[in-house]
Amino acid sequence: MIKVVHSTNELIHILKNQTDIGYVPTMGNLHAGHLSLIERSLSNHQINVVSIYVNPTQFGAGEDFEAYPRTLEQDVKRIEELALKDKELLVFAPHSDQEIYPNGKTLISAENFKGSQVFEGALRPGHFDGMVTVVKRLFEIIHPAKAYFGEKDYQQLLLVKQLVKEFNIPTEVVGLETARSKNGLALSSRNGYLSPKQIEQALVLPKTLQRLRALYLSNNSTLDVQKTINEIKAQDRNFNYLALANADDLSVANEQTANLILLGNYEVSGVKLLDNLKVK
Numbered sequence: 001m002i003k004v005v006h007s008t009n010e011l012i013h014i015l016k017n018q019t020d021i022g023y024v025p026t027m028g029n030l031h032a033g034h035l036s037l038i039e040r041s042l043s044n045h046q047i048n049v050v051s052i053y054v055n056p057t058q059f060g061a062g063e064d065f066e067a068y069p070r071t072l073e074q075d076v077k078r079i080e081e082l083a084l085k086d087k088e089l090l091v092f093a094p095h096s097d098q099e100i101y102p103n104g105k106t107l108i109s110a111e112n113f114k115g116s117q118v119f120e121g122a123l124r125p126g127h128f129d130g131m132v133t134v135v136k137r138l139f140e141i142i143h144p145a146k147a148y149f150g151e152k153d154y155q156q157l158l159l160v161k162q163l164v165k166e167f168n169i170p171t172e173v174v175g176l177e178t179a180r181s182k183n184g185l186a187l188s189s190r191n192g193y194l195s196p197k198q199i200e201q202a203l204v205l206p207k208t209l210q211r212l213r214a215l216y217l218s219n220n221s222t223l224d225v226q227k228t229i230n231e232i233k234a235q236d237r238n239f240n241y242l243a244l245a246n247a248d249d250l251s252v253a254n255e256q257t258a259n260l261i262l263l264g265n266y267e268v269s270g271v272k273l274l275d276n277l278k279v280k
């Protein structure tokens, strides 16, 4: 059974007394990546919530808040096509910002969270403050037992894990693998801004990550990878960043780092695309 709810009070009322809620926060314009998170939630919980909310506080001036695709009807149809069986799924689509920010948009700060100042944090000042604020508010409304996030937004996932620790929120944050199209491009609502030709250009990002991963696996040298990254960035100015980092806290990788991840932000005609690849 699926039900669309627009009011926070109604959602709280429906969910009261529920103790095993699975939750997937999204900004809508759902694609197979979102659906994989929703399917995982459905397979683990009787009661599930998917929120669809384009959160204004995580967009900076001049970003795509106004242009961001809002496709609620189509999103609900896509969710209905999933095998819900006897499960309950609530689509929470707040009808106004008031539902989430009844007393104004006071933000909490992600500044002291590990890894918040690099990559997307450096590129989009204030973005993660808005993100952790809305996630905290949504968790306080929904009280999920588990919340499912994509590893595609790896930095976001790391910060949400710190958020629940910091505020003792009893929600388990689960990260799930990035869904890709056949050509390797990570699925993203922002891919819809791109023409077929621009999509071809965008493939530079996953291909570069694959190439760098293969390089690392060939000789286990983080220095070699760093050197190659510098060459790539010098040749292709569309990389807003490209880095090999410590996967635990996004600090700079060195030869002793146990868990390594490659992260990149590649800009195609003004559209900033994110991707990452675990190396070890």
Ligand code: AMP
Residues within 6 Å of the ligand: 025, 026, 027, 028, 032, 033, 034, 036, 037, 148, 149, 150, 151, 152, 153, 176, 177, 178, 179, 180, 186, 187, 188, 189
């Ligand atoms: P968004 O609607 O972009 O805010 O994304 C909502 C959730 O879906 C986040 O946890 C994202 O990390 C996740 N997500 C976005 N794209 C993908 C993808 N290609 N594969 C898996 N999860 C994704």
